[in-house]
Amino acid sequence: MGSSFDPAHRNWWQRNWKWCVPVLCGSVLALLIAAVFALALGLMQFLRSATPYQEPVAMAKADAQVIQALGAPVEAGWFSNGKIETVDDSGHADLRIPLHGSKGRAQLYVVADKRQGRWRYQTLEVQVEGSDSVIALDKPAP
Numbered sequence: 001m002g003s004s005f006d007p008a009h010r011n012w013w014q015r016n017w018k019w020c021v022p023v024l025c026g027s028v029l030a031l032l033i034a035a036v037f038a039l040a041l042g043l044m045q046f047l048r049s050a051t052p053y054q055e056p057v058a059m060a061k062a063d064a065q066v067i068q069a070l071g072a073p074v075e076a077g078w079f080s081n082g083k084i085e086t087v088d089d090s091g092h093a094d095l096r097i098p099l100h101g102s103k104g105r106a107q108l109y110v111v112a113d114k115r116q117g118r119w120r121y122q123t124l125e126v127q128v129e130g131s132d133s134v135i136a137l138d139k140p141a142p
Helices: 011-048 051-062 066-072
Strands: 081-087 090-100 105-114 118-128 134-136
Touching: 011 051, 011 090, 051 066, 051 090, 051 105, 051 118, 066 090, 066 118, 081 134, 090 118
Parallel strands: none
Antiparallel strands: 081 090, 090 105, 105 118, 118 134
16 A cells, blocks of 8 residues: 555655745845845945035045045045935035045044035034044035
8 A cells, every 4th residue: 555655646745845945935035135135236326426415525535634544546435424415495404424544544524515406515624533633614605
């Protein structure tokens, strides 16, 4: 008399579930990680293309005190923190942008308000890491 478990009559799932489940779970996990990474990259690109990011970074790269403290060339790092909120012609930005050069690292702090379509900076400071040195960048003329 035969048993109820006959290997010759098992379907595809019964024969392959032991490798299929981990592969499916791994694939779903990899897709979720890729989606989160793509979202983060998109947000960073949005942040890096905004005026209250680009103008202060350009000012820091051209500032003689920043170049002296960090070494040339001064570059912006990838992982900026903060937020930019805009509604029509008004808005607010509060950012911390990492900078680095051949001699050191720093953080660029930016606080700005947008009124009538124009950004006005309240804070433009570079805090050099490992030092109490704060370099105030000249605010652009309104």
